[in-house]
Amino acid sequence: MLYVDVVTPEREVIFQRTLALEHGMVAGDIILPDTLRTGVYTLRAYTSWMRNSAEDLFFTRRVPVWQVAAPAAAGPAASDARRALRARATAQQLKAASAPDVQFFPEGGDYLAGLPTTVGVKAVTASGHGLALQGTVLDEKGNAVARFTTPALGTSSFNFTPLANQRYRATVTLPEGTAATYALPAVREAGWLLNVREIGDNYRVFVRHQGAGAATPEPLQLVAHVRGQPVYSGTGLIAPGETFSAVIPKANAPAGILHITLFDGRQTAQAERLVFVPETQGLQVRLRPSKQTYGRREAVGLDVEVTTAAGQPVAAELSLAVSNTVVLPGAAAEATDVRAHLLLTSELRGYVENPAYYFQAHTPAVQRALNDLLLTQGWSRFTWQQVQAPTSLAAGYLFPLERTLMLSGQLVRNNKKPVPEGQITLLYGKTKNLVQATAGPGGMFLFTGFPGQDTTAVLLQARTPKGSNNVLLQLNELWPRPADSWRPVVPLSLATAESAPVVAYGQRSRRQQQQLYRPDSTSGIVLRNVTVTGRKAPDSPPSLHSGNVSALLRTRDFPTIGSYRNIFEFMQGRVTGMQVTTTTTGYSVLIRGMSSFKGSTEPLYLLDGMTLSDGDALLAIPAVDVERIEVLKGAAAAMYGSRGGNGVVAVYTKRNSGDFSTTPAAGVAVRRVPAYHRTREFYAPATKPAAGPTRPTPAPRPSIGSPT
Structure with missing residues (x-):
């Protein structure tokens, strides 16, 4: 089961779809009304099982919705005035939005006094897009200790050696020229420091420990995995002032995000760092069209060839999207692809802007931008309890x-x-x-x-x-x-x-x-006025006991029906010869003059003609949803044989009262x-005669x- 939502900028779900997956795929559609206002909406897809993890790991895609109606022909002055009014309203909305957000992330989680480390910077606008700015890190005396600059995507990093008993802040210059101040995380006196550097075909991991008066070596363990698949595990001892190092070859890890976590001697996670393992044997896809040029509504044939990097053919599942070369500019498109989602954004929390940028040519600038992204937005998808546990934790999940x-x-x-x-x-x-x-x-x-x-x-x-x-x-x-x-x-x-x-x-x-x-705009058919007549179906469900009902209660005859919690309270004292009493577990009904060979005094209960085992099921039906109650006794109940020996109570619910x-x-x-x-099934112009439509066989209920 797949659930798909469309979420407004105000986090309101306006469209919901329930789809049944078959072999992991399903077709779906969402019709957007022309009254939908302009804005950036979010398409969200998830399964019940995915809800056992954080919501940030749902599939999401930002979709701009544009009102593209041309301005009304009311003269240039009126059109300009309308646009100016809307521009002022937009400016007020932007001004009312929250200020830009700038956050700082020490590598591994913390930084320690006197030890050099790397600090990541994440600067975003109120809409979550990256923000280019310049900043300076100041100590308590106002001395500049570091400087940084964020590019258009808003992520950067700088080297920094904090000192004890110091609080640091950053002064940044915003694009409009104003200045803002943001506090950096507090400096710790003791703890663990984790640094990871990419050197050639390996990742070098450096660990330092600064204890609170401890002089004996501390045990540690380094564990690394990609999507839950263990890649590296190593143990060692480290004393204060020493540096523990390890080497993780890239060849040992599949492509994707490599989670490196540091555990102390008590198996408590102390620091974590995410790095990206690039693809070494990516698939090569080649498309060859059947012709160089095509005419209007002419079928296009493509030969698709998929090989490994070594040129060997390989099986693959592919998706193809075809679009016009003239597309909406700017925010109308989001630069992403399937590879970026599977290998990168699916394991990161929050919105990642322009994911496809990180999969361009492996240049130093792109490599640093990807490292800064993981340094700031890198949160683990798999908990180490799940990776190391001998048995699955699925038994404790709330959603099946x-x-x-x-x-x-x-x-x-x-x-x-x-x-x-x-x-x-x-x-x-x-x-x-x-x-x-x-x-x-x-x-x-x-x-x-x-x-x-x-x-x-x-x-x-x-x-x-x-x-x-x-x-x-x-x-x-x-x-x-x-x-x-x-x-x-x-x-x-x-x-x-x-x-x-x-x-x-x-x-x-x-x-x-x-x-x-x-296609033919000159022809048309205008219908004359048409009168549609019909007969309203009866509201009451048909009775099974026509002419044999001993007593009849219609709820429409009782304006106070909504004040009764159930039908037993409603029936008390309203049927001659029937006694309704309360018990420790519910209600007991006795129709005087009736007896059976079973020893029980309870009558036979029917709900819309269906036999019930007892009357407890009727407690679940509110009295306002009941249309009428028929009571049968004596000879009228003989049609049910021995089952009606104690009488019959037949309850009929209102039609179309499915919401109860x-x-x-x-x-x-x-x-x-x-x-x-x-x-x-959307219309598409036919390029050649096709066979008649076929209707799939419905599955059994x-x-x-x-x-x-």
């Missing part, structure tokens, strides 16, 4: 591996303690299908196999093993709200959105749509399980599984 639509959660009490072995009743669908099951030892439950063809209304009722409704249902949300740590994106300038290239792009797009969907109620009772929760998104 979802292969079909699921509904999961936990039964807890008011003090948040779990309710083990609690009883759960599930009602779903328009036909009110019923499933009864038992939660696990920790109160966890999981229902699987929802069909997904239509949005399904689900109502859950929970009880303790003794039958009490003093229990809370905590359902796992399908779509998480974007975390507050997301940096909001400043909207695109409205003045820029109406610039000449953007307006021209919109005009070209509209002309192309007219040519594709309506917005105010469920205690121990009850309501949820709408989404339907699979039906992807549209799965059944609801038991909770685990």
Whole structure:
């Protein structure tokens, strides 16, 4: 199961898609209304299993949305005035945004007094884009101890030797000429220092330790991995004032981010550094078109050849994107590719600007920019407990591996303690299908196999093993709200959105749509007024006991129906010859004059014609969602044989009341399980006659599984 969201600059989810993956792939679409305002939106995709890690590791892609309508023909003066007004509004938005952010990151995590190290700098605007600036590091007396300059991407680094009992600050000059001051992290007297340098075909790791009065050597361990695959592990001893070094060959590691972590003698992680291992045997892809030039609507044939760096053919899965050479300028495109996502940005937290830049020619400038990026934004994706643990930690994960639509959660009490072995009743669908099951030892439950063809209304009722409704249902949300740590994106300038290239792009797009969907603009058909008549379907569900009902209760005849917690409270004292009493676990119904050979006095309960094992399931249905209640006794109940020996209570719910109620009772929760998104098949002009369309065979409808 794949969930796809579109998030506004204000971190509001406005579109959601639920897709069923097949062999790791699925087609999808999102229609943007023409009323959507200009701004930078975020496309977010994730699975249930991915939610067990940080949200920063979801797949995200920033998508600019432009309003490309040309200015109205109201004269140059009016158009200029409109643009000036919008420009002022945009300027106010930019001014109201937060100030630029500048942060400092000592290599490995900390820096120690008297030991030289490297400090990374990350400077970004309020929208999260890199900021070019100059700065000076000052001590408490105002003396300059280091200088730095950040390029357009906003990341840089400088060498620095901090002193004890000193607090440092940085004064930076912003692009508009103003100055700002930012504090550097505090200097530590004791601790561990980790430095990594790329020298030729190896990574040299240097470790220094500065203890608080300790004179004996300290044990240490260095461990390195790429995407959880161990690459290096070494141990040693280090005394204060000494330097421990290790060599990690690049040839031992696959391409990607190499995580190097330093552990002390108690197996506690003290420092970590991320470096990038470049590809040494990248695939070579060659495209050869079948012709040098092509005509309008002519099919294009491409021969694709994939080989290794040595020229050997190799199997590969490829994606191809074709775009017009005339595209939106500036922020309309983001320079990234599949390789940059898989090897770099998928393991970094936060927004990475222009990822494809770091995969250009291996020049010193690009190499340093990549090193500074990992020095500042480098956060580990895999915890070392996961890498070193002998068994998987998946048993402790909250979100399951979802292969079909699921509904999961936990039964807890008011003090948040779990309710083990609690009883759960599930009602779903328009036909009110019923499933009864038992939660696990920790109160966890999981229902699987929802069909997904239509949005399904689900109502859950929970009880303790003794039958009490003093229990809370905590359902796992399908779509998480974007975390507050997301940096909001400043909207695109409205003045820029109406610039000449953007307006021209919109005009070209509209002309192309007219040519594709309506080649002949001279013809048209105008329909006359049409009157549509119909008959409204009856609201009441059909009765199974026409002419045999002993007593009938219609909820529409009782304006105060919403004040009753359940139908048993509603029935008390309203049916002659039927007694409704409360018990320690719920309610008991006795229809006088009825008896059976089973020894039980409870009548037969029906819900929309479906037989229930007992009346507890009816407690989950709010009284406002009931259309009527039919009571059968005596000869009227004989149609059910011995099952109706104690009488019959038939409950009919309202039609189209699939959402049950917005105010469920205690121990009850309501949820709408989404339907699979039906992807549209977009129009494309035919280049040659094609075979008739085929319709895929629908998969069999799965059944609801038991909770685990």
